[in-house]
Amino acid sequence: MIEEKLKKVIRDVPDFPKPGIVFKDISTIMLDPIVSAEILDYLVDLYKDKGFTKIAGIESRGFLFGYPLAIRLGLPFVLIRKKGKLPYKKIEYSYDLEYGSATIEVHTDAIDKGDKVLIHDDLLATGGSAAAAAFLVEKCGGTVAGFNFLVSLSFLDGENKLKHFSNNIVNLAKY
16 A cells, blocks of 8 residues: 555654654655655556646645656646746745745746646645645636645644645545
């Protein structure tokens, strides 16, 4: 099962980024090309023929599997980046997160009216980043057709913030 494989390779880092937090370090997944390939194959099987027109990844760890997934599915990949990182015309959305606040942006021509977008990121905590990405998708005229995360910290209840956009929320490993 993919969840068991993920939990075997994800490293817990206590007291990062501040005391009392146990950080789920996914960088260890990248050190295991076999598990990485299995994750990508699993995602491809899960999302092929689901009717998505684009996949959006949230900077930066949402790019790690989001872009290869888009390539394998033959779909365009949309970059959702931190403020000031995109060079062309863009729209932005500011939000609060676990450790402060942030602003993300997307190019105005990246999502078309009627697009059905899967939003991918590495981790679902409180749902702030994913909800902000969903607001951007909708502001561009697209529909959030689903969310996908490698890891979910379910005790933080981030899924509730996302259900306004889509009930199609998949977490590969839950803690």
